[in-house]
Amino acid sequence: MGKIGWLLEAIKGSAFGTKLTALKKFLLEKSKVDDLTKCALCPNMCRFACPVSIVDAKETTSPAGKARIALLLRSNHLERNSDNALPLYYCISCNVCSIWCMFGFSVAELIRPLRAQLFKEGIYPDSLKDPLENLKSHHNPFGFKIKNTNTGCGDTLFIGGCFLRKFYPNAAEKIKAVLKKLGYDVFELSEEFCCGYLAYEIGDEELFLEIARNNADKLNSTHAKTVIMACPTCVYVYRELYPKYKIKLKAKVYHTSEVIMMNIDKLEFLERREIVTIHDPSKLAVGLDKPDIIREILSRIPGLMVRLPMRYGKNTFSCGSEGLLLHWIDNELEKEINLERAKELEEESNIIITASYICKKGLEGDNRRVYDLVEYIFDSIK
Amino acid sequence: MISQKEKKFEGIYNDLVELIGARKVSNKIVDLLSYSHDYWPITLFWLLEGKVPSLPDVVVFPEKTEDVVKVVRYAYENDVPLYPYGGGTGVLGGAVPEYGGIVIDLKKMRKIQIFEEDLIVEVEAGVNGMLLETHLNKKGFTLGHFPQSLYSSTVGGWISTKAIGQFSTKYGGIENMLIGLEVVVPPGEILHFKPNPRAAVGPDLKGLFIEAEGMLGIITRAYLRIWPYPEKRILMSFISDTLADALEAVKNILRRGAKPAVIRIYDKVETRKWFHMIKRAKGKVGTIIILEGDSILVEAEKHIVEEEFKDAIPTGEEPAKYWLEKRFDVKELPEFLPLGIVIDTIEVSVPWSKAVDLYNDVINAMRNVEGTLIAFAHASHFYPQGVCFYFIFGGIPPKEKSPLDYYREIWNATMRATLRNGGSISHHHGIGRMRAMWIAEDLGKSIFTFLKKIKSAVDEKNIMNRGNMGV
Ligand SMILES: Cc1cc2nc3c(=O)[nH]c(=O)nc-3n(C[C@H](O)[C@H](O)[C@H](O)COP(=O)(O)OP(=O)(O)OC[C@H]3O[C@@H](n4cnc5c(N)ncnc54)[C@H](O)[C@@H]3O)c2cc1C
Numbered sequence: 029m030g031k032i033g034w035l036l037e038a039i040k041g042s043a044f045g046t047k048l049t050a051l052k053k054f055l056l057e058k059s060k061v062d063d064l065t066k067c068a069l070c071p072n073m074c075r076f077a078c079p080v081s082i083v084d085a086k087e088t089t090s091p092a093g094k095a096r097i098a099l100l101l102r103s104n105h106l107e108r109n110s111d112n113a114l115p116l117y118y119c120i121s122c123n124v125c126s127i128w129c130m131f132g133f134s135v136a137e138l139i140r141p142l143r144a145q146l147f148k149e150g151i152y153p154d155s156l157k158d159p160l161e162n163l164k165s166h167h168n169p170f171g172f173k174i175k176n177t178n179t180g181c182g183d184t185l186f187i188g189g190c191f192l193r194k195f196y197p198n199a200a201e202k203i204k205a206v207l208k209k210l211g212y213d214v215f216e217l218s219e220e221f222c223c224g225y226l227a228y229e230i231g232d233e234e235l236f237l238e239i240a241r242n243n244a245d246k247l248n249s250t251h252a253k254t255v256i257m258a259c260p261t262c263v264y265v266y267r268e269l270y271p272k273y274k275i276k277l278k279a280k281v282y283h284t285s286e287v288i289m290m291n292i293d294k295l296e297f298l299e300r301r302e303i304v305t306i307h308d309p310s311k312l313a314v315g316l317d318k319p320d321i322i323r324e325i326l327s328r329i330p331g332l333m334v335r336l337p338m339r340y341g342k343n344t345f346s347c348g349s350e351g352l353l354l355h356w357i358d359n360e361l362e363k364e365i366n367l368e369r370a371k372e373l374e375e376e377s378n379i380i381i382t383a384s385y386i387c388k389k390g391l392e393g394d395n396r397r398v399y400d401l402v403e404y405i406f407d408s409i410k
Numbered sequence: 411m412i413s414q415k416e417k418k419f420e421g422i423y424n425d426l427v428e429l430i431g432a433r434k435v436s437n438k439i440v441d442l443l444s445y446s447h448d449y450w451p452i453t454l455f456w457l458l459e460g461k462v463p464s465l466p467d468v469v470v471f472p473e474k475t476e477d478v479v480k481v482v483r484y485a486y487e488n489d490v491p492l493y494p495y496g497g498g499t500g501v502l503g504g505a506v507p508e509y510g511g512i513v514i515d516l517k518k519m520r521k522i523q524i525f526e527e528d529l530i531v532e533v534e535a536g537v538n539g540m541l542l543e544t545h546l547n548k549k550g551f552t553l554g555h556f557p558q559s560l561y562s563s564t565v566g567g568w569i570s571t572k573a574i575g576q577f578s579t580k581y582g583g584i585e586n587m588l589i590g591l592e593v594v595v596p597p598g599e600i601l602h603f604k605p606n607p608r609a610a611v612g613p614d615l616k617g618l619f620i621e622a623e624g625m626l627g628i629i630t631r632a633y634l635r636i637w638p639y640p641e642k643r644i645l646m647s648f649i650s651d652t653l654a655d656a657l658e659a660v661k662n663i664l665r666r667g668a669k670p671a672v673i674r675i676y677d678k679v680e681t682r683k684w685f686h687m688i689k690r691a692k693g694k695v696g697t698i699i700i701l702e703g704d705s706i707l708v709e710a711e712k713h714i715v716e717e718e719f720k721d722a723i724p725t726g727e728e729p730a731k732y733w734l735e736k737r738f739d740v741k742e743l744p745e746f747l748p749l750g751i752v753i754d755t756i757e758v759s760v761p762w763s764k765a766v767d768l769y770n771d772v773i774n775a776m777r778n779v780e781g782t783l784i785a786f787a788h789a790s791h792f793y794p795q796g797v798c799f800y801f802i803f804g805g806i807p808p809k810e811k812s813p814l815d816y817y818r819e820i821w822n823a824t825m826r827a828t829l830r831n832g833g834s835i836s837h838h839h840g841i842g843r844m845r846a847m848w849i850a851e852d853l854g855k856s857i858f859t860f861l862k863k864i865k866s867a868v869d870e871k872n873i874m875n876r877g878n879m880g881v
């Protein structure tokens with residue numbers, strides 16, 4: 029008796045005509061019901077895990093709420109304009125919904141094709157116009173040039189990413205020092221370009237592809253065998269998205285946390301008698317499938333006590349800044365999510381360790397000391 | 411194309427912005443649309459066709475009780491209907507803004523505070539169910555309230571619909587958990603029922619707001635009983651020859667004072683789903699039992715359960731494990747509704763003496779409606795006095811009938827069969843707009859009139875959830 033068999037059994041008693049129609053529908057039409065429609069008809073069973081939905085607290089930006097808007101826009105039951113499309117951008121692509129969804133859906137992925145279609149029609153939020161222009165003119169959404177001095181060549185390339193270069197320009201030195209302890213003598217590109225994630229998020233597929241190809245060419249021309257990145261989103265883009273678009277890289281791409289884990293025995297840790305908590309960036313825990321990596325690394329530091337927050341691992345709660353979309357769309361909401369997460373973490377400790385400079389910035393506040401994992405490791409090794 | 415053809419109440423957007431601030435008010439069409447329905451299945455059917463049941467004029471998102479007071483006062487002074495909204499998981503149209511006006515979404519109000527020594531949690535009305543439970547678990551407690559909509563519904567919605575969870579036989583329904591309340595009533599007053607283990611200070615007025623579905627006031631805060639997180643859990647299952655046999659065993663378990671957290675008796679059709687891994691279950695009635703709590707008590711309860719199910723075949727932990735894994739899996743409606751298959755669930759309650767007759771009569775009544783494809787049930791909430799049956803139907807409206815016609819017909823057949831067998835037309839979903847036409851018959855004329863009197867005494871201008879329950 030299979031899991032579906034019981035349904036066939038259940039319809040046995042119904043009228044012949046009804047049964048026949050049902051079987052026809054079941055056999056011929058069921059596979060045509062697309063995932064977006066199913067999500068639109070769901071009672072929001074992943075809502076509690078969605079940072080945007082919980083903090084924004086509106087039906088419109090709930091996971092199924094966004095799917096409903098997307099469905100009605102797609103079927104032209106709702107006028108396609110940037111006001112009506114705005115809720116579709118209230119998703120930071122953390123993909124935590126997919127962990128809880130009984131269908132395994134990620135709302136971000138369900139609405140992505142529509143974002144791309146709308147972009148082609150010139151429909152996307154006004155607030156994203158500037159960062160998109162910057163991306164085209166300066167190769168990053170912030171509109172500045174990333175110039176590095178430690179250029180050259182070698183086996184291992186380090187890419188800090190535009191966020192780190194913009195907001196934590198000195199952090200790269202500590203990261204390079206830790207990498208050196210791990211056995212990586214790294215070089216940098218004279219000019220770093222954004223991975224293109226924002227273009228991907230907005231739905232500008234053409235620009236994303238152009239950036240991706242350009243980045244791949246640059247990387248492939250360096251002869252590096254390993255690329256280490258400070259930003260988990262960049263790693264996700266290079267490792268998961270580029271191949272989807274058939275863009276090949278010669279080098280292997282890693283996040284800093286991954287190379288620390290791979291070479292952890294090379295580090296000699298100091299004793300640290302303190303209580304800390306952790307924030308798993310969703311791109312690391314869910315996107316790159318590394319839900320335990322921060323915990324595992326910290327467990328090697330003698331004396332250190334790691335207290336887990338209410339939400340961690342694959343069930344992490346994004347800091348709200350990941351992907352940076354909310355930063356431009358609704359800065360106030362971004363700050364609210366930042367604070368919501370920070371307060372949750374503070375229940376455990378005011379020393380917070382994460383593994384992304386975007387999350388670090390999002391979580392920083394008066395009473396909190398927030399570290400990127402590598403920074404904390406830098407302070408904890410002999 | 412969906413648009414707001416006419417504004418029913420002019421000027422309220424600007425007024426409300428002035429009162430509580432622009433970020434807490436919206437009149438964008440996407441928001442109006444999102445609040446035009448709840449999870450009433452027929453309205454979801456319409457949604458696929460781009461039709462909306464009824465658009466409000468504005469939606470407000472209060473962040474504190476004072477915001478709610480301002481909105482209620484405004485609605486009262488200007489005669490504008492006001493519809494409270496929680497998670498929108500109500501399945502009977504209780505939150506549909508039938509006459510336009512203001513929808514007030516409570517989800518921004520979501521503070522939680524635990525009083526560990528008193529085993530009380532204070533929660534704002536918009537707190538999400540799963541977040542509340544996770545919060546409590548982290549501190550070593552549980553609420554014991556697990557409606558299938560836990561992941562999506564809110565505390566305010568639970569109280570307003572008299573919700574009940576899957577572990578109800580041990581922990582009770584929300585009414586057994588509620589020991590204090592804050593409500594804002596017209597014309598804009600705060601009633602604060604302080605939490606106490608029990609009180610005998612006049613009639614239980616806070617009880618008025620349980621299953622009031624937002625018709626008397628807006629719940630802004632609740633005080634709920636909590637429990638230490640259970641020390642032990644035991645999973646059991648049995649197969650019996652008949653529904654009557656399984657019901658009899660459960661009745662006796664309860665008579666002996668045992669309180670399994672979960673009891674679910676599936677009829678022969680549904681047993682095939684939940685006991686699919688047990689070959690011998692074909693043609694039988696399956697029962698799942700979960701015991702939890704202090705290990706000494708749980709062991710004693712296990713003993714009682716085994717004694718009372720001595721004539722049934724024990725089938726181990728597997729069915730209960732499978733249920734635990736799948737209990738929040740609600741794929742059916744999203745998968746079948748787009749195929750034109752109308753599906754819904756109807757829960758009713760009945761004393762033990764009439765239980766089997768009611769079950770048979772309702773199933774026959776459902777099957778006799780032309781177009782019905784499936785009709786089956788389980789019993790999932792139990793009392794020493796009786797049981798709740800949860801019926802599930804699905805059908806394809808025949809060519810000459812609209813989905814709405816078929817839907818109404820099968821509901822009517824079920825409600826009629828329930829009433830003629832001495833049952834109550836709702837055990838926990840409430841009345842909403844769907845069940846409004848049977849409420850007077852269930853309660854009796856005089857009680858229904860009494861309810862109307864209470865409604866007009868509390869809400870003389872009928873601003874609160876106007877049109878709901880047919881009151
Ligand atoms: C998949 C699924 C499974 C379900 N399982 C169960 C179950 O196991 N047990 C159960 O009991 N129910 C169940 N339900 C029904 C529903 O979840 C409950 O009725 C729930 O209590 C509704 O809560 P909500 O927050 O979604 O309220 P809503 O649907 O938003 O509102 C319900 C009613 O309460 C009113 N209301 C909401 N908040 C307030 C407030 N703060 N003050 C005053 N009035 C208010 C609304 O106006 C409306 O009339 C299920 C529903 C679904 C979709």
Ligand code: SF4
Pocket residue numbers: 066067068070071072073074075091092095125126128129130131132133134135
């Ligand atoms: S992602 Fe899955 S669980 Fe979330 S709303 Fe969509 S269908 Fe429901």
Ligand code: SF4
Pocket residue numbers: 077078079080081090091118119120121122123124125126134135136
């Ligand atoms: S991807 Fe993240 S932000 Fe987007 S709907 Fe899913 S949980 Fe919410």
